[in-house]
Amino acid sequence: xxxxxxxxxxxxxxxxxxxxxxxxxxxxxxxxxxxxxxxxxxxxxxxxxxxxxxxxxxxxxxxxxxxxxxxxxxxxxxxxxxxxxxxxxxxxxxxxxxxxxxxxxxxxxxxxxxxxxxxxxxxxxxxxxxxxxxxxxxxxxxxxxxxxxxxxxxxxxxxxxxxxxxxxxxxxxxxxxxxxxxxxxxxxxxxxxxxxxxxxxxxxxxxxxxxxxxxxxxxxxxxxxxxxxxxxxxxxxxxxxxxxxxxxxxxxxxxxxxxxxxxxxxxxxxxxxxxxxxxxxxxxxxx
Numbered sequence: 633x634x635x636x637x638x639x640x641x642x643x644x645x646x647x648x649x650x651x652x653x654x655x656x657x658x659x660x661x662x663x664x665x666x667x668x669x670x671x672x673x674x675x676x677x678x679x680x681x682x683x684x685x686x687x688x689x690x691x692x693x694x695x696x697x698x699x700x701x702x703x704x705x706x707x708x709x710x711x712x713x714x715x716x717x718x719x720x721x722x723x724x725x726x727x728x729x730x731x732x733x734x735x736x737x738x739x740x741x742x743x744x745x746x747x748x749x750x751x752x753x754x755x756x757x758x759x760x761x762x763x764x765x766x767x768x769x770x771x772x773x774x775x776x777x778x779x780x781x782x783x784x785x786x787x788x789x790x791x792x793x794x795x796x797x798x799x800x801x802x803x804x805x806x807x808x809x810x811x812x813x814x815x816x817x818x819x820x821x822x823x824x825x826x827x828x829x830x831x832x833x834x835x836x837x838x839x840x841x842x843x844x845x846x847x848x849x850x851x852x853x854x855x856x857x858x859x860x861x862x863x864x865x866x867x868x869x870x871x872x873x874x875x876x877x878x879x880x881x882x883x884x885x886x887x888x889x890x891x892x893x894x895x896x897x898x899x900x901x902x903x904x905x906x907x908x909x910x911x912x913x914x915x916x917x918x919x
Contacts, residue, residue, distance in 0.1 A: 648910050651714040651754050658716030660691040665740035669882050675703030684744045711894040713750035719743045723787050742787045745919040749779050759809040771805050810869040817847030817867040875899040
């Protein structure tokens, strides 16, 4: 994972660089606050609010370099969008739940909220850079100010947020930007796929190799193990698309919309795969 400075003033506009995780400045909140069930992504069950059995005393992971072969692939694709260091160093002022055990329940609850807020900021940062509509940009900036303002306060202010309403407003704005961006490509995806290219479609395992997907609306689409090699996904909306084991060799995602590092970590690409400049090719990608 990338390391970033955790001390960005909360009242300054956050960039996507600020929204990258810095595990060295976090109290392992993803390894404690969150729970998971034994599955293909996790080798064991872990209740929420309990430390992972692989957590070391210095908040590092004892099997970090062996997570995939040890059955913890889910850990390798998780992204807190920098929420961990924000909660640890700003909202709880560098005092860990081990040093002050009584703060653990509140700290873990705040982390789950801030993680959602940081994810919203990630998408809004891109939306602001992709829209040409001054009114839409004003909406984006307003939402970013609300979120950053809440995180500039204290834990109680974060927990008091109306997340449902905020999610709805952010989603509406992201969809408007998506419509604008996709329209600029004068395309809605491959005509041969017809009605199947709709948000939330089931395209698991589909052979889409070399299909023209510029401007396609793939929001929430299931693309598990789909073959997207050599596809041009410029302007394609990938918000929430499930790219687990999707084959991205030679695909162009450099101008795809709402792509995250987590989606790349879950997929299978190679040295020919083009990705946005502020993301990086996962270490497990092989030609």
